[in-house]
Amino acid sequence: MISVPAGFGRKETAQVYNKQRMQAAAMFFDHFCISPARPDRDSLQMILSCFSHIPWENLTKFLVKAQLFPAENRLRMADTLISEHIEKGTGGTCFSLTEALGAILSFAGFQCQPVMADMNHGKNIHCALSVTAADGLLFLADPGYLVPEPVLMEPGKTTQIETSLQTLVWEPSESADSFDLYSIDGDVRNWRYRIRMDPVSSAEFRNHWQRSFDATGMNSLHLNCRSEEGRLSAHNLNLRRVTSHGNTNEKLKDSYAEKVEEYFGLSREIAGAAEKEWERSCLDR
Numbered sequence: 001m002i003s004v005p006a007g008f009g010r011k012e013t014a015q016v017y018n019k020q021r022m023q024a025a026a027m028f029f030d031h032f033c034i035s036p037a038r039p040d041r042d043s044l045q046m047i048l049s050c051f052s053h054i055p056w057e058n059l060t061k062f063l064v065k066a067q068l069f070p071a072e073n074r075l076r077m078a079d080t081l082i083s084e085h086i087e088k089g090t091g092g093t094c095f096s097l098t099e100a101l102g103a104i105l106s107f108a109g110f111q112c113q114p115v116m117a118d119m120n121h122g123k124n125i126h127c128a129l130s131v132t133a134a135d136g137l138l139f140l141a142d143p144g145y146l147v148p149e150p151v152l153m154e155p156g157k158t159t160q161i162e163t164s165l166q167t168l169v170w171e172p173s174e175s176a177d178s179f180d181l182y183s184i185d186g187d188v189r190n191w192r193y194r195i196r197m198d199p200v201s202s203a204e205f206r207n208h209w210q211r212s213f214d215a216t217g218m219n220s221l222h223l224n225c226r227s228e229e230g231r232l233s234a235h236n237l238n239l240r241r242v243t244s245h246g247n248t249n250e251k252l253k254d255s256y257a258e259k260v261e262e263y264f265g266l267s268r269e270i271a272g273a274a275e276k277e278w279e280r281s282c283l284d285r
Contacts, residue, residue: 017077024078024100025107031086036108039134043108044150048141051101052148055091055225055264059274060084062221065213066277075209078103089265091225094144095209098127101143105131112141113199116208117181119192124208125215130199140170140195145181146226153179153197165230165242170195221278223264232263236278239263 029035032050037043064074076084076092078100084090091097098114105112110131117126128142131150139150151170152159155177161168167184173194181192200208212218223234230243239250239259252259257272 020077020079021103022107024082025104027079027082027086028100028104031082039105039109041133041135041137041139041150044105044110044131044133044139044141047104047108048101048143048150049148051097051104051143052146052226054081054085054097054100054143055089055223055266056093056097056144056146057091057223057264057266058093058218059221059223059260059266059270060090061093061096061213062218062274063270063277065218066281074213075099075206088267088270089261090267090270093212094127095205095212097143098129099209101141102129105129105141109134114202114205115140115195115197115199116205117193117195121216125212126193126195127205127208128195130197138197140179140197145192146224146231148226164244219281221274223260223266225264234260234264237275 025036028051034046034050036047060076064076076096081090081092081096081100092100102112102114110133112129112131114127115130116124117128118124119126126144128140128144130153131139131141133139138153140153141147141150147161147168148163149161151161151168153170156172158172159170165185169182169184170179171182172178173180175194175196177197178194179197180194183190183192221234221236223232225232229245230241233240233242234252237252237256239252241248241250250259256275257268260266260271261268
């Protein structure tokens, strides 16, 4: 079973917290063999491109929740997320990814703060970062959605990003400082979330993070990652590959841990433990 590190609790000083964030940033830059330069758009692009290869996964969060640790001890902070990605190939959900990316960007000289988004299945269940570059331009960095580049956010203006698989469009919403994200696949246009660019405090961000452990999505195992060919996603024991050549599905029933390690790079020890805990939880429901 994976270890559960302490999060940012009442007894932890700001000095220790900042040290952990600096350690996380140093590990990240060393691992990806890049150096923080001037906090401009090019540097932000480089950092987000590397960070987008860290998978979105809730297996680690699923195991932390199952161990029933005190609430203040179950948040996987930046140093833990980066070190465990390097050692075990793990990632995190949008909250832990946002926390880690915030530490890295702050270290690189960017001003960044967490922002919250609503999705079809709830309010304040997705998060990202509002990032201000040295020239004053405002960007959205969305690691939980595996967006590999900065999204320029200008009041009243639409921003569009073309990926190898789909088009992502952020349109101004009816609310001030809010944008709706749509994904466009061929002729299909889907609403994904409404994000508010007004930053929230660290305390509010951690409160939403704590509540996310009780989200309905925590009843299942989920993994998503980018690949050279496209995108891989796994929901429980079902794998889906999405590429420019088409979509394929694969059952992982008889070799879940091994296939997760092969396809996502995530330790089979963690994948196997998560599978067993998920099977046990299904019997309890």
